[in-house]
Amino acid sequence: MQPNSVPDASVAPNLRGGFVRVRGARENNLRNVDVDVPRDAIVAFTGVSGSGKSSLAFGTIFAEAQRRFFESVAPYARRLIQQGHTPHVDEITGLPPAVALQQRRGTPSSRSSVGTVTTLSNSLRMLFSRAGLYPADTAGRLESDSFSPNTAMGACPQCHGLGMAHTVTEASLVPDPSLSIRDGAIEAWPGAWQGKNLRDILIELGYDVDTPWRHLDRTTRDWILFTEEQPVVQVTPQRDRIAKPYQGRFWSAKSYVLHTLADSKSQSVRARVLRYVETGPCPLCGGAGLRPDALAVTFAGQNIAQLNSLPMSQLVGVLKSGADSSEVAGTITADLGRRIDVLLDLGLGYLSLGRPTPTLSPGEMQRLRIATQLRSGLFGVIYVLDEPSAGLHPADAEPLLVVLEQLKLSGNSVFVVEHNMQVVAQADWVIDVGPRAGEGGGVVLYSGPTAGLADVPASVTRDYLFPAHPSAPGAARILREPSDWLTLHGITRHNLRGLDAEFPLGVLTAVTGVSGSGKSTLVSQVLAEAVGERLHPGAEATPAEDDAADTAITAGEDDTEGTEARVEPDEGVTVEHIDGLDAVDRLVRVDQKPIGRTPRSNLATYTGLFDAVRVAFAATDAAKSRGFGAGRFSFNVVGGRCPTCLGEGSVAVGLLFLPGSYAPCPECRGSRYNPETLEVTYRGKTVADVLGLTVDAAAEFLVDVASAARSLATLREVGLGYLRLGQPATELSGGEAQRIKLATELQRARRGHTLYLLDEPTTGLHPADVELLLAQLNRLVDAGNTVVVVEHDMRVVAAADWVIDLGPSGGDAGGRIQVAGTPAHVAEHPTSATAPYLRAALPR
Incomplete structure (x- = not known):
């Protein structure tokens, strides 16, 4: 055709x-x-x-x-x-x-659950509201919203529906009482200036900051740690003749910690203060997140929190046992049963309705959404x-x-x-x-x-x-030998319970297993958080800023968004100890999150190659004669950008009764720059023309700009030659964003001993693009680094040096290492769900 x-x-x-x-x-x-x-x-x-x-x-x-x-x-x-x-x-x-079901790569809310995604929770709440067994002294039936921890009507008043309570004690706030306040006894206080500020306020209030903490009297210790008062005093710094006096407000250690947990937008800062908090189930609701009167209502002998915690395979039986209690119960349970049956057919019976969606794998989320559509009854x-x-x-x-x-x-x-x-x-x-x-x-x-x-x-x-046109990666390949081993002992997280896992260093490792078996938990959560914390203990990492300013975020900087892993420990992760960490100098996670949050971020700014482009324009005679520096050629800086659209290239058009839309800026016609800036050309092209080039075309045009040429060559090697340099980050797919991050990392002049973690890097990639990805991963390994990928693509697994297969199933039936070894060894395992598919992918 x-x-x-x-x-x-x-x-x-x-x-x-x-x-x-x-x-x-x-x-x-x-x-x-x-x-x-x-x-x-x-x-x-x-x-x-x-x-x-x-x-x-x-x-x-x-x-x-x-x-x-x-x-x-x-x-x-x-x-x-x-x-x-x-x-x-x-x-x-x-x-x-038409109905669309697209990939969702955003981070789901911690209040979202299997029940809310599938809307099964709505029916279950209605079941308890209309057919539940109420205590004899109950005034009347509760509304269905009373059985939801996400509503003001149903949320537990003590934990506000979260189910967890954060408490602080003297032992958690002051881990070493032999220190004085000046020496850092109150470890939960922030470091640097703010901590010294709180110390100086105490001095002005007349408190002794030089006596060891344990020698202070109980009243003094309790006031400093737990008072709700916030006195404001005039502070004169004791040991700094330069600093001027200022008005300082005191916060107790407890107030500081709880306020940070509630209001801080920085995950790393929140993770830091969590180390000084004792977290456990809320004592009022027992972790259910619901008010006591809602928890007092039962169906088939169990309250709604108990049913929400059951695997759906067991929940069906409980619902059937209470279906005869009333006509309403029979109607609602029959509908619930039919909808749950679809999820059971998709192999998701091990999930509970209360399972938070952030803990689900991408495959589990995908099947939940498809099952919801299947039961919609559309024709x-x-x-x-x-x-x-x-x-x-x-x-x-x-x-x-x-x-x-x-x-x-x-x-x-x-x-x-x-x-x-x-x-x-x-x-x-x-x-x-x-x-x-x-x-x-x-x-x-x-x-x-x-x-x-x-x-x-x-x-x-x-x-x-078609088999008539085979293309099997890894044929006639010699497997690399590990240079060392990284071993995590006693892992506990989600369905991993007391697990020991060995990761070979200096090779490419694929972690496999059915959806929900614990792969992402092991690699993207446990391995990343445990190794990250030990490499940078207690680090208060600042999240990378958007690269819209065309300043610090370049390929050579460690704070490039989305590549350098800055990981804080999660309260739910337990790793008893790690062996072999001395052989790892650096941890990098390459994920599919967007490379920028606004259209101002693009491929050129993220990789840093636009810096070299702007320098090249600033070096032209035309730019020098006008006094234009490199900053003039940034569309994010006043001076060079279009004053009408402020460098956006488009303007919003509001239409009455119709959706708003965007149109090219009438002043710059979408170029982003003012006319004076566009008068400067480099080899006959304006800076706007260069941003409009594809990577392939730019590689030829900028061949003499060494640093840009290196970036462009790497982008072409990962199969991104078709992207435009100025293509907004918001238009890129997750797979494209991941490959841009990988290309940015490949540009770095670093030698070995880096641990790279990738979670399903082939998502969104054609098999031909997977081969390009494999070539770049092998480049990283051949340079002395370690690459660990969570992967379902058997072509990638067959091309690995080592395979760790989890299973045997998902959820509570998973979380165990079925087999670990070379691809050929894993392919012969008799009970592994991966083995038959891997065997078919291996070259014969």
């Missing part, structure tokens, strides 16, 4: 639902695409990362369906709904309503799913395929943007976009039944989908 051609419906005689016909799609990099997508089928959109498949599935088809829905809503009501954009497309016909809609297999072990992907088939059999269309060839192979239809990324993509190479893709030589996907 020719690129962008429209398929003949006769090639798919089993697809009788008609087609969604797209004509002239030009969203992002799509090149005037015409394509017909069958309804009532599972359709996989494939292609290398950045090829345009998401622009077609989400940016065009779903966006148009959403636009049409909003047009049916009353104009006033539209203002209350967050609306999407109008896609660049000539025409779409045959388009039913005749298009489900547009963004990598539904993301975060799933190959064994977990199989029940997912059953769920997708059920959605189709329920009369819906299922469009999936997918890189997992296990899922693509089961699709009824494939739309392959490419051939490359960015400006080199945007063309439909093939649209038709899955088997037909084997006859499309231009498709990169073909080589990974």
Whole structure:
């Protein structure tokens, strides 16, 4: 089939639902695409990362369906709904309503739980409200909100619904009573100036700060540590003739600690003061977070907190046992049972409704959202799913395929943007976009039944989908030998209980296991926090600032956002001791969080290469004659930027009864700079022109700018040559952000002994891009570093030197190391869920 051609419906005689016909799609990099997508089928959109498949599935088809829905809503009501954009497309016909299920990479709230995500908690609260057994002295039935710790009506008055109580004692605030206050006896106080301030206030109040703490009388000690008073005094610094007198307010150690926990936005500062707090279940609610009167109501002999703590596989039985207690109970429990059955079918029966979502793996969260959609009962809609297999072990992907088939059999269309060839192979239809990324993509190479893709030589996907075109990484590879071992003893966190784990140093290690088996807990939480704390004990790390100012955050600085790991201990982590830490000098986590929080942050500013670009412009004769320094060429600094849009390049346009939108700035026409700055050129291009270049084009244009050329070469090596230098960080996918961080790290002139941690780095990557990623990870290892990846992609696992497989299942049935060893050794393990899939991926 020719690129962008429209398929003949006769090639798919089993697809009788008609087609969604797209004509002239030009969203992002799509090149005037015409394509017909069958309804009532599972359709996989494939292609290398950045090829345009998401622009077609989400940016065009779903966006148009959403636009049409909003047009049916009353104009006033539209203002209350967050609306999407109008896609660049000539025409779409045959388009039913659509529902999107996209990847969510934000950090979930600690108050969010399995029950709230699936909305099962709503029904359970209604069950207790209307069918629960109340104590005899209860005045009347409670409202359903009274059974939620997230409402003012239901939250425990002592812990405010959190279930945990923070208490401070003299022993926690003053760990060494032999010290005086001047010598730091009150260790919980902040360091540096603020701590000295509190000490000097005590001196002005007449307290002895030089006597050992234990020799002070009880009344004095209690007032300093626990008073609620906050006296303000005139302070004259005792040992600093330069400092001027000032008005100082005293805070007791208890007040300082609890105030910091409640109000500080810095996770590192909060983690520091947690070390001086004794944390445990709230004594009033026992950790449930609910008021006593709500906890007094029972169903089937248990209160709602007890039911919330049960695995769903057990919860079903309890609900059935109380279903006959009343007609209302029978109705609600029957609905709960049907909805829970879907979660059991997806292998999530080990989860409890009260399990906080921050403790879930990405695969668990993905399946929860899919199960919720499956039970919605919609008919005749298009489900547009963004990598539904993301975060799933190959064994977990199989029940997912059953769920997708059920959605189709329920009369819906299922469009999936997918890189997992296990899922693509089961699709009824494939739309392959490419051939490359960015400006080199945007063309439909093939649209038709899955088997037909084997006859499309231009498709990169073909080589990974069909056995006739194998590409197995790691063939004829000599495994690297560990230079040392890092051993963690007595690990306790979530479903890891007293676990000992050995990580070889100087090699590439893959940590595997089914979703929920404890992989992310072991690596991204325990290993990161324990090693980070021991490398930098007690460090009060300041979170990296956004790089919008084009100043300190460069590739050579340790505070580059998202790379250098600055980890504080979590109160829920226990590691008895660590051996082998002397062989590790540095810890780096490379995750998929955004590289910036605003559109002002972009690839050029994050990697630091824009610094070199600005210096190159400042060195031109035109810039020198005008007195322009490098700062003049920053769009974030007054002087060079456009005064109308303040360097944004666009301005907000408010429309009555319609969603607000953005338009190019009428003054600078989107360039971000004022006319005087744009008069300066470097090799015929303005600084705005350079920001508009792709990485590939910039690598040729800036070949003489050494530091920029190094950054660009590394970005190309990780497969990001299609990105524009000025592309806003907010437009980048999680996979792209992770590879930018990795490229930034690869630029650093460091030698060995660094521990790199990556959690599912292949998420969002086409198999061809995975090979590029593997090459860069191997570069890090060959330089004497250690790389540990949590991974489900068996190609990556097969290419590792060492594998640690957790299991045997998820939740309480997991958290144990099933087998550890070389990929070939793990592949032969008789009970490992990973073994058969790894065996198939190993070269023969």
